[in-house]
Each structure stands twice: as structure tokens, then as C-alpha cells.
Amino acid sequence: MSTATTHDEHHDHGPASGLMRWVTTTNHKDIGTLYLWLSFIMLLTGGAMAMVIRAELFQPGLQLVEPNFFNSMTTMHGLIMVFGAIMPAFVGLANWLIPMMIGAPDMALPRMNNWSFWILPFAFTMLASTLLMEGGAPAFGWTFYAPLSTTYAPDSTDFFIFAVHLMGISSVMGAINIIATILNMRAPGMTLMKMPLFVWTWLITAYLLIAVMPVLAGAVTMMLTDRHFGTSFFDAAGGGDPVMFQHIFWFFGHPEVYIMILPAFGIISAIIPTFARKPLFGYSSMVYASASIAILSFMVWAHHMFTTGMPVAGELYFMYATILIAVPTGVKIFNWVSTMWKGSMTFETPMLWALGFVVMFTIGGFSGLMLGVAPVDTQYHDTYFVVAHFHYVLVTGALYSIIAAFYYWVPKWTGNMYDEKLGKIHFWWSTISVNLLFFPQHFIGLAGMPRRIPDYALQFAEFNMISSIGGFAFGLAQVFFLYIVVKTIKGGEKATDEVWEGATGLEFEQLPSPAPYHSFNTAPEVK
Amino acid sequence: MSASAEEYYVPHGTNWPIIGSIGLATTVIGFANYLHGSSIWMTFVGLAILIFMMWGWFGQVIKESMEGKYSAQVDMSFRWSMGWFIFSEVMFFAAFFGALFYARMFSIPWLDGASNNAATAELLWPEFEAAWPLLEVPLAEKFEQAKMAMGAWGLPAINTVILLTSGVTVTWAHHALKKNQRSQLVWGLALTVALGFLFVGLQAWEYVHAYNDLGLKMTSGIYGSTFFMLTGFHGFHVTMGATMLLIILFRAMKGHFSPDNHFAFEAVAWYWHFVDVVWLGLFIFVYWI
Numbered sequence: 040m041s042t043a044t045t046h047d048e049h050h051d052h053g054p055a056s057g058l059m060r061w062v063t064t065t066n067h068k069d070i071g072t073l074y075l076w077l078s079f080i081m082l083l084t085g086g087a088m089a090m091v092i093r094a095e096l097f098q099p100g101l102q103l104v105e106p107n108f109f110n111s112m113t114t115m116h117g118l119i120m121v122f123g124a125i126m127p128a129f130v131g132l133a134n135w136l137i138p139m140m141i142g143a144p145d146m147a148l149p150r151m152n153n154w155s156f157w158i159l160p161f162a163f164t165m166l167a168s169t170l171l172m173e174g175g176a177p178a179f180g181w182t183f184y185a186p187l188s189t190t191y192a193p194d195s196t197d198f199f200i201f202a203v204h205l206m207g208i209s210s211v212m213g214a215i216n217i218i219a220t221i222l223n224m225r226a227p228g229m230t231l232m233k234m235p236l237f238v239w240t241w242l243i244t245a246y247l248l249i250a251v252m253p254v255l256a257g258a259v260t261m262m263l264t265d266r267h268f269g270t271s272f273f274d275a276a277g278g279g280d281p282v283m284f285q286h287i288f289w290f291f292g293h294p295e296v297y298i299m300i301l302p303a304f305g306i307i308s309a310i311i312p313t314f315a316r317k318p319l320f321g322y323s324s325m326v327y328a329s330a331s332i333a334i335l336s337f338m339v340w341a342h343h344m345f346t347t348g349m350p351v352a353g354e355l356y357f358m359y360a361t362i363l364i365a366v367p368t369g370v371k372i373f374n375w376v377s378t379m380w381k382g383s384m385t386f387e388t389p390m391l392w393a394l395g396f397v398v399m400f401t402i403g404g405f406s407g408l409m410l411g412v413a414p415v416d417t418q419y420h421d422t423y424f425v426v427a428h429f430h431y432v433l434v435t436g437a438l439y440s441i442i443a444a445f446y447y448w449v450p451k452w453t454g455n456m457y458d459e460k461l462g463k464i465h466f467w468w469s470t471i472s473v474n475l476l477f478f479p480q481h482f483i484g485l486a487g488m489p490r491r492i493p494d495y496a497l498q499f500a501e502f503n504m505i506s507s508i509g510g511f512a513f514g515l516a517q518v519f520f521l522y523i524v525v526k527t528i529k530g531g532e533k534a535t536d537e538v539w540e541g542a543t544g545l546e547f548e549q550l551p552s553p554a555p556y557h558s559f560n561t562a563p564e565v566k
Numbered sequence: 567m568s569a570s571a572e573e574y575y576v577p578h579g580t581n582w583p584i585i586g587s588i589g590l591a592t593t594v595i596g597f598a599n600y601l602h603g604s605s606i607w608m609t610f611v612g613l614a615i616l617i618f619m620m621w622g623w624f625g626q627v628i629k630e631s632m633e634g635k636y637s638a639q640v641d642m643s644f645r646w647s648m649g650w651f652i653f654s655e656v657m658f659f660a661a662f663f664g665a666l667f668y669a670r671m672f673s674i675p676w677l678d679g680a681s682n683n684a685a686t687a688e689l690l691w692p693e694f695e696a697a698w699p700l701l702e703v704p705l706a707e708k709f710e711q712a713k714m715a716m717g718a719w720g721l722p723a724i725n726t727v728i729l730l731t732s733g734v735t736v737t738w739a740h741h742a743l744k745k746n747q748r749s750q751l752v753w754g755l756a757l758t759v760a761l762g763f764l765f766v767g768l769q770a771w772e773y774v775h776a777y778n779d780l781g782l783k784m785t786s787g788i789y790g791s792t793f794f795m796l797t798g799f800h801g802f803h804v805t806m807g808a809t810m811l812l813i814i815l816f817r818a819m820k821g822h823f824s825p826d827n828h829f830a831f832e833a834v835a836w837y838w839h840f841v842d843v844v845w846l847g848l849f850i851f852v853y854w855i
Binding site: 063145153205261267269272278283 | 574576577578579580581582583584586587588590591594595597598601602623639642643646647650651653654655657658660661662664665668669672673674676677681682690700703704705708709783784785787788789790791792794795
């Protein structure tokens with residue numbers, strides 16, 4: 040095979056210019072940037088919908104929007120944040136970081152990488168277009184339980200179904216690419232157990248994606264045929280069962296929540312050692328804990344369905360299996376705290392977000408334990424306690440880790456330091472407001488306020504008002520974040536190649552800041 | 567590995583993905599509109615764009631491969647990707663097999679009062695009796711009753727033999743390719759393609775038989791739903807696989823592939839074995855027991 044000829048024609052030329060650069064790019068950094076911007080746009084879009092929800096709930100009674108539109112808002116907010124904000128942000132980080140972290144020239148399949156991204160704008164345009172359709176957007180909640188999503192759903196549901204199909208195709212291709220990259224593109228000497236934890240957690244996440252996104256595609260396909268082709272998967276009148284939908288959905292849905300948190304574990308495991316100036320405590324136990332979490336995630340799905348109706352043996356099994364996940368998760372929290380133990384800590388912005396993650400993700404983890412206990416879940420199910428729980432793990436968990444990753448790696452990406460003062464303001468503004476927003480929801484949930492309802496009883500008025508004020512402030516903080524992002528890209532103090540004192544990893548040790556358009560055309564030496 | 571890493575082929579700039587995205591979006595938007603009364607033409611336009619995209623994209627990859635741009639490491643990327651793509655397909659079928667098992671193990675017995683569901687049976691459809699294959703659905707006015715279930719030992723058994731034989735013939739072709747016996751390669755592939763399309767033809771005939779003689783339709787309750795969705799998606803995958811084999815056959819006739827460099831052949835062969843294995847699951851759980 041002659042390879043010398045292939046070499047020169049693609050050596051070291053920079054990016055093309057204009058819009059077509061972004062449409063046709065095969066460069067992992069360009070594609071990573073596209074993913075991150077898409078996710079930011081989606082974050083602000085989904086956030087605007089959350090503002091509508093919090094505005095309506097500011098006071099009891101129906102003020103601003105029709106109940107059906109309110110339900111569309113909760114539905115679209117959930118779908119956009121899960122599939123549009125959190126997941127693409129992690130894929131964007133994976134694109135930017137994995138090739139640099141393992142010493143690869145690019146992702147394993149650069150053209151397919153482009154396609155994984157460019158499906159998404161079409162999918163989300165389709166999803167958003169349902170808001171303008173007759174009968175309104177889907178209003179059955181992001182979990183789209185049958186028969187709400189089959190028999191009683193608006194016509195726009197079919198566009199939602201196909202949008203989910205497209206997102207699934209994108210995710211599966213993205214995950215395949217990440218697996219091929221990690222398994223096949225590591226520099227010599229970069230053994231599996233030397234890989235940064237972000238690479239490890241993404242490898243495991245990619246397996247989760249490949250295993251469950253097709254199941255989601257199957258679920259929405261069954262919805263489609265039930266709606267239009269006379270099948271009866273979710274209709275008891277034909278021998279099917281609406282509860283079957285919930286089983287299939289949550290077989291996807293539970294691994295999905297780990298898809299949205301495992302890469303976060305990798306990010307936090309990179310940031311804390313740098314600012315504690317100590318190597319990560321218990322590296323290999325972190326790897327095994329991540330793998331255990333992933334395996335367990337396939338065996339616990341019905342804890343979302345304790346009140347749906349299940350044999351008692353099933354409830355017991357799913358309860359114990361669920362509580363078991365606290366063990367590997369506890370290992371992780373323990374390791375992060377132990378890494379900081381007697382460290383020479385400093386509190387730059389990335390570290391603040393990482394610490395915020397550790398504390399508040401743990402709060403979300405504990406409320407998850409409470410929800411995992413079947414007998415008490417009977418009281419908590421479908422209340423604001425659940426809303427508080429998953430927002431603590433998704434906002435102060437997943438989103439906090441994404442923001443931490445931005446502050447930690449943006450000097451490497453752009454060559455510019457962000458403004459430290461603004462970063463700290465962003466952190467404290469967000470952290471105070473996010474707790475105002477979600478902490479009271481624990482109490483109103485335990486007191487019995489149901490989720491997905493535009494009106495509520497008078498005794499919940501104060502806490503809802505506090506929550507809404509926190510919500511508006513938190514939303515505004517992320518607009519402020521947009522300003523910080525743009526400002527950092529445009530300029531700022533120049534970052535050193537190492538960026539952070541004592542930062543480890545190939546991207547800090549062997550690449551300049553900003554990292555060149557093509558890094559590691561020649562594989563680096565890994566000690 | 568150091569040397570091969572230097573040679574890793576990173577293509578620059580590509581138009582195919584955006585064309586593919588436009589094709590995908592046109593297809594599904596057209597189909598969603600069709601479901602609400604529009605004509606179907608937009609879907610066909612989308613499919614045409616997708617076929618154009620696949621033709622061009624695969625064509626470019628074939629060309630680059632023939633020019634020797636792909637190192638052993640690139641080859642390994644393709645292998646990992648194809649393997650995990652097939653796994654994702656397995657999981658897609660798993661969703662439908664899951665629905666089948668759930669209906670057979672849980673929802674049908676429960677509708678008849680099994681476990682602690684006596685009240686369900688009493689209050690909903692007291693006349694309903696659990697059975698598999700389920701011919702008499704709980705609410706006959708809403709779903710059509712099938713007259714008879716599809717037996718296993720007629721056409722499905724013949725189809726099993728056909729598909730298993732095609733697995734042998736594709737392996738024969740592979741061995742011939744590795745020994746550089748080109749005519750055996752072409753014959754082995756041609757036989758495999760013929761058996762593949764024969765299978766699809768017989769499945770189509772079986773569907774006609776099901777609709778006309780057995781009254782077994784997609785609308786015949788959960789038995790019809792699982793039967794047609796599982797066999798239908800499988801038949802679609804066989805059609806895809808046979809088409810891919812046909813392209814491999816044409817490429818073999820043009821003199822593509824060498825004894826030690828023919829991953830496209832192997833990828834399609836893997837895919838073919840995958841549809842074979844899925845069929846065995848279908849034969850056992852949908853037709854037989």
C-alpha cells in the first residue's frame with residue numbers, strides 16, 4: 040500500500056473559510072465547536088421555556104398560559120434539555136478532547152463525525168416546529184407515556200417521533216465513532232489504564248448509547264404504528280399494554296440518565312486533581328466504579344414505575360438493585376474528597392464549579408436514594424420532589440460539569456484566559472440562584488404538590504414564588520455566561536501552554552495554547 | 567503502531583453528510599405529512615437523495631480504498647465501527663423481541679386475571695381468554711380477529727433452510743476470495759444474493775397468504791402487531807443485506823478485492839450472518855413456540 044502519496048495532500052493546511060468550512064468540516068475541533076454552540080443555543084431555548092413554566096407558577100391560579108401550552112412547555116423543555124443541551128455538550132467536549140487526550144490525529148471516522156452533528160439541526164428544527172402546528176406541540180411530558188402519546192396525542196407527535204429517530208441515528212453514529220477512536224487511535228504507550236478518566240467515562244457512555252438509543256427508536260416506532268397502522272403494542276384492547284411502553288421507555292431511559300452523568304464524572308476527575316495539586320485518588324477504582332454504574336443501569340429501570348403496578352417481587356428487586364448503585368457512586372465521591380484531602384487547594388473558577396458539582400450532585404444523589412425506596416416512593420412519585428431530585432443531578436450535576444469543563448479547557452481551545460472575576464461572579468450567581476430555584480421544590484414536593492400542573496394549592500405559594508425568583512436569576516446568569524464565552528473567544532490574557540500549574544494530560548503537556556488545527560499528526564510519546 | 571499512526575488518513579471537507587441530512591429530513595418530514603393526508607412524493611424525493619448520497623459517499627470511500635489511502639489502522643477503525651453498528655441493530659430488534667416476550671409473559675395472562683389481576687379481567691373483558699398465538703383479542707370491535715396463526719413448518723421452515731444455506735454460500739465465497747479463486751467467489755456471491763432475494767420473495771408471498779387466507783393482519787391485535795413488525799423489519803434488513811451483497815458481487819466481477827484486503831466483503835458478510843441469527847430468533851419465538 041502506498042501511503043506516502045496520501046500524506047502530503049492533507050498535511051497541515053488550516054481550515055477553509057466561510058460558512059462552508061462549518062458545513063463540510065471533518066476536523067474534530069470544528070465539529071466539537073459546532074456541538075458546543077448547538078448545545079448552548081438549545082440551553083437558552085429550553086431555558087426560555089423553563090422561564091415560561093416558572094412565570095406561570097409564580098402565583099397560584101392560571102395567569103399567563105393555557106394549561107395545554109403549559110404542558111407543551113414542560114414537555115419541550117425536558118426534551119430539548121436532555122437531547123439538545125446536555126447530550127450534545129458532552130459529545131462536543133468528547134470531540135474536542137478525546138483525540139488530544141489520547142494523542143490521535145483526529146476522530147477515527149471524520150466524515151461520519153460531521154454527519155453525526157449535521158443531523159441534529161434538522162432534528163431540532165423538526166422538534167421545535169411542532170410548537171407552530173395545529174393542535175399544539177406534544178404535551179405528554181418528556182417521557183411520552185402511552186396512551187397520552189398514542190391515542191390522545193396531537194398530530195404534531197409524528198414530527199416528534201421522527202425527530203427522535205434522527206437524534207438516535209446521530210447518537211449511535213457519534214458513539215460508534217468515539218469507541219473506534221478510543222480503542223484504535225491511542226498513541227503508543229497510552230494503555231487503557233493510563234487513559235484520562237474523561238476518556239474512560241466516555242468509552243463507557245458510548246457503549247450505553249449504542250445499547251439503548253436503538254431501543255428508544257423501537258419504542259417510538261411502535262408508537263408510530265400504534266398511531267397510524269393499527270398495531271396494538273400499547274393498547275390492552277388488542278392484547279398489548281400501555282405499561283409495556285413504560286418498560287421499554289425506561290429500559291432506554293435509565294441508562295440515558297447515566298449517559299448524561301458519566302462524562303461529568305470524567306470532567307470532575309480531571310479538574311479536582313489539578314487544583315488540589317495531587318494525583319487523583321483511586322484511579323482504577325474510578326474506572327471500575329464507572330463500569331459498575333453502567334452495568335447496573337441496565338437492571339434498575341422499573342424504579343421509575345413503582346406506582347404503575349408491578350408484582351411485589353419486582354418492586355423489591357428493583358428497589359435493592361437501585362440502592363446498590365449508591366455503592367460505586369459513593370466510591371467516586373469518596374475518591375474526589377480524598378483527592379482534596381491535604382491538597383494545596385486553590386479555587387479558580389473551574390474548581391469552584393467542580394466543587395459545586397461534588398456538593399450538589401451528592402444532594403441529588405441522596406434524594407435519589409429516597410426515591411429508590413419503593414414504599415416511600417409511593418408518596419414522592421410525580422411530585423415536585425422528583426423535579427427537585429433530577430434537577431439537582433442534571434443542572435448542578437451535568438450542567439455544572441459542562442460549565443466547569445468550559446472554564447478548564449477554554450484556554451487550551453482559544454489560547455485566551457477567561458476573565459477570572461467574571462467566572463467567579465458567574466459561579467456564585469448561579470449557585471445561589473439554582474439553590475433558591477430547586478431546594479424549595481423538595482419541600483413542596485414532600486408536601487404533595489404534583490409536577491406538570493399549571494396551578495397549585497395556596498399553601499405552596501411562598502415556596503413557588505421563591506423558586507420562580509431563583510429560576511429567573513439562574514436563567515439570567517446563563518445569559519451572562521454567553522457574554523463570558525464570547526468575550527473569551529474574542530480575546531483576553533494569553534494562556535500558557537500548561538494553562539494550569541501542574542495540569543496533567545497530553546493536551547496540557549504536549550500541545551501549545553491554542554491547540555493547532557491538526558494536533559498529533561505524529562503520535563506523541565506517552566510515558 | 568507509531569508508523570501506522572502517521573499514515574492515518576484524515577479526509578478534508580466532505581459534502582456527503584449534509585446531503586445525507588437533507589435527504590433524511592426530507593424523507594421523514596414527507597412521511598409525517600403523508601400520514602396527515604399529503605401525497606407521498608416528498609418521501610420518495612428524500613429517499614432518492616439518500617440513495618444518491620450513499621452512492622457518492624461509498625463510491626468515494628471505495629475509490630480511496632483502491633488508491634491505497636487506508637492503512638491497517640484505518641481498516642481497524644472500520645472493523646470496530648461495523649461491529650458496533652451491528653450491535654446497535656441487535657438492540658433495535660431487542661426492543662421488538664422485548665415487546666413480544668412482554669405480551670406473551672405478562673400482558674395477555676394478566677388480562678385474563680393471572681397473578682393478582684383477577685379484578686382486571688373481571689372489570690375489563692371477562693370473556694377474554696389468554697392464548698398464544700392470540701387470535702381472539704380482548705375487544706373484537708376495535709381490532710380484527712385473525713382466523714388462523716401462521717404455522718412454522720411450511721414456508722418459514724423452507725425460508726430457514728434458504729437463509730442458513732446462504733450463510734454457507736457466503737462463507738464459500740469468502741474462502742474462495744482468500745484463495746484468490748475468482749470464479750468461485752463470483753458464483754458463491756451470486757448464489758447468496760439469489761437465495762437472499764428468494765427469501766424476500768417468499769416472505770412477501772407469506773404476507774399475501776396471511777392477509778388473504780389466514781386473516782392475519784397488522785391490525786389483528788398484539789399477535790399480528792409483533793408478527794408483522796418483527797418479520798417486517800427483518801425482511802427489510804434482508805433486503806438491505808441482499809442489496810449490499812449484490813453490490814459486492816458487482817465489485818467482485820469488476821476485479822475489486824484482494825485475498826488480504828477486502829473488508830467491504832467481510833462487513834457485508836457479518837451483516838448477513840446477523841440477519842441470519844435474527845431470523846433464527848424469529849423462527850423459534852414468532853413461528854414455532
